[in-house]
Amino acid sequence: GIIVDPDAKLEEELIVRPTSETIIWDTYRDWIQSYRDLPLLINQWANVVRWEMRTRPFLRTTEFLWQEGHTAHSTSQEAVEEAERMLEVYATFAEKYMAMPVVRGRKTANERFAGAVDTYCIEALMQDGKALQAGTSHFLGQNFAKAFDVKFLSKENKEEYVWATSWGASTRLIGGLIMTHSDDDGLVLPPKLAPIQVVIVPIPKPTPEITEAAEKIMKALKTKGISVKYDKDDSKRPGFKFAEYEMIGVPVRIGIGARDLAAGKVEVARRDTKEKRSVPLEDIDDYIKKLLKEIQTNLFERAKAYRDEHTTKVDDFDTFKKVLDDKGGFILAHWDGTTETEEKIKELTKATIRCIPLNAKLEKGVCILTGKPSTQRVLFARAY
RNA sequence: CGGGGUGUGGCGAAGUCCGGUUAUCGCGCCUGCUUUGGGAGCAGGAGGCCCCAGGUUCGAAUCCUGGUACCCCGACCA
Numbered sequence: 430g431i432i433v434d435p436d437a438k439l440e441e442e443l444i445v446r447p448t449s450e451t452i453i454w455d456t457y458r459d460w461i462q463s464y465r466d467l468p469l470l471i472n473q474w475a476n477v478v479r480w481e482m483r484t485r486p487f488l489r490t491t492e493f494l495w496q497e498g499h500t501a502h503s504t505s506q507e508a509v510e511e512a513e514r515m516l517e518v519y520a521t522f523a524e525k526y527m528a529m530p531v532v533r534g535r536k537t538a539n540e541r542f543a544g545a546v547d548t549y550c551i552e553a554l555m556q557d558g559k560a561l562q563a564g565t566s567h568f569l570g571q572n573f574a575k576a577f578d579v580k581f582l583s584k585e586n587k588e589e590y591v592w593a594t595s596w597g598a599s600t601r602l603i604g605g606l607i608m609t610h611s612d613d614d615g616l617v618l619p620p621k622l623a624p625i626q627v628v629i630v631p632i633p634k635p636t637p638e639i640t641e642a643a644e645k646i647m648k649a650l651k652t653k654g655i656s657v658k659y660d661k662d663d664s665k666r667p668g669f670k671f672a673e674y675e676m677i678g679v680p681v682r683i684g685i686g687a688r689d690l691a692a693g694k695v696e697v698a699r700r701d702t703k704e705k706r707s708v709p710l711e712d713i714d715d716y717i718k719k720l721l722k723e724i725q726t727n728l729f730e731r732a733k734a735y736r737d738e739h740t741t742k743v744d745d746f747d748t749f750k751k752v753l754d755d756k757g758g759f760i761l762a763h764w765d766g767t768t769e770t771e772e773k774i775k776e777l778t779k780a781t782i783r784c785i786p787l788n789a790k791l792e793k794g795v796c797i798l799t800g801k802p803s804t805q806r807v808l809f810a811r812a813y
Numbered sequence: 814c815g816g817g818g819u820g821u822g823g824c825g826a827a828g829u830c831c832g833g834u835u836a837u838c839g840c841g842c843c844u845g846c847u848u849u850g851g852g853a854g855c856a857g858g859a860g861g862c863c864c865c866a867g868g869u870u871c872g873a874a875u876c877c878u879g880g881u882a883c884c885c886c887g888a889c890c891a
Contacts, residue, residue: 477891479889479890479891480889480890481889481890482814482887482888482889482890483886483887483888483889483890488890488891489889489890489891493891495891561891562891563891564891565891597891598891599891600891601891632849632850633848633849633850634849665852666848666849666851666852666853667849667850667851667852668849668850668851668852668853669851669852669853670851670852671851671852672851672852673852684850686850687850688850689850696850812890813890813891
């Protein structure tokens with residue numbers, strides 16, 4: 430059992446655990462004997478703490494919740510494939526659900542997770558021009574297996590160290606979601622992640638006729654798997670509700686008034702573009718279903734267009750500095766491949782190499798700082 | 814951990830430098846009337862240990878000393 434320091438000054442008991450790898454690999458040593466025990470995967474959600482000099486809401490907090498996975502494999506290739514697969518899982522979640530475009534890449538040796546042979550990451554660009562690391566996946570080689578003495582007997586009856594990966598994503602993603610889509614009127618949530626996808630607002634108040642129509646619509650929408658709320662609070666006026674639901678990011682609002690009902694229509698407003706349209710009651714469910722899809726797509730395309738507009742190819746250091754200061758965003762530039770140059774650029778500009786993009790084409794060039802030869806561009810940015 | 818800033822009804826602020834009627838304004842709250850298709854209008858009303866402790870003074874939100882909380886910037890970093 431663990432005994433909390435009796436002289437501790439804290440009001441509540443607080444126990445800080447060691448880094449996950451030490452717990453996982455100490456345990457894996459007992460679980461793994463044969464190639465038949467492999468592959469092995471443990472996923473966990475855990476709260477972790479970091480000693481941060483400076484915190485930022487959602488992006489960098491002393492304590493945060495994250496999801497982490499740890500795998501063990503019998504071959505290097507299988508572990509690499511796992512690390513790449515998980516990177517793609519995170520990238521898919523970011524792009525298809527959060528509607529947040531990301532660059533898939535690998536970290537430089539300098540930015541690599543301690544103990545990893547290769548660190549993969551996804552990098553997103555926020556509306557203020559700064560980059561955000563949104564998820565990582567590591568190929569750990571045999572480093573942890575050797576450190577914790579985790580061996581297995583292969584099919585060939587040979588004793589070998591296991592190959593490993595680990596990967597994680599945290600509540601930082603919430604910060605990324607907010608900073609990718611929100612505007613001056615508040616939060617903008619992608620339909621796939623919005624707790625309330627559609628809100629129905631009676632104009633100006635919930636009369637029996639309006640409520641009856643609202644209930645019909647709710648039933649039709651729920652049948653199609655759409656989450657919907659009817660706001661029949663009669664102490665708030667419509668304008669107030671419009672602003673309120675925009676602020677909390679509800680993707681679609683349906684307004685129903687006597688004027689609409691007389692025409693057999695309702696007013697449909699979308700959060701992403703603020704457009705309003707009069708839609709016949711009879712095909713409202715199909716219309717909304719299509720609209721939610723369209724909003725989901727539009728949010729991604731809009732964020733991607735912003736990201737692309739703010740990704741600049743640069744070939745000399747003066748321009749590099751100028752773009753960082755005036756425009757921000759990602760910069761694709763040549764780098765000589767050394768940690769020394771990377772550190773120097775960081776010192777001079779606060780920009781770091783976010784990643785070496787996986788889809789980067791081989792292209793001859795010279796390092797923006799040293800002029801030494803380079804074979805491909807890497808992704809620079811100032812980051813959170 | 815360094816540098817800077819701010820604590821005033823529920824919220825956001827003015828007043829503080831240069832002490833002096835009853836501490837001001839906006840939002841919110843309560844009551845009434847009128848409104849109601851983009852955050853309602855008018856009238857009336859309630860609500861304050863001016864961050865805490867001590868000091869100076871005839872008199873302190875305001876000056877002095879000490880404390881405390883929060884915010885921003887940097888280094889650090891998922």
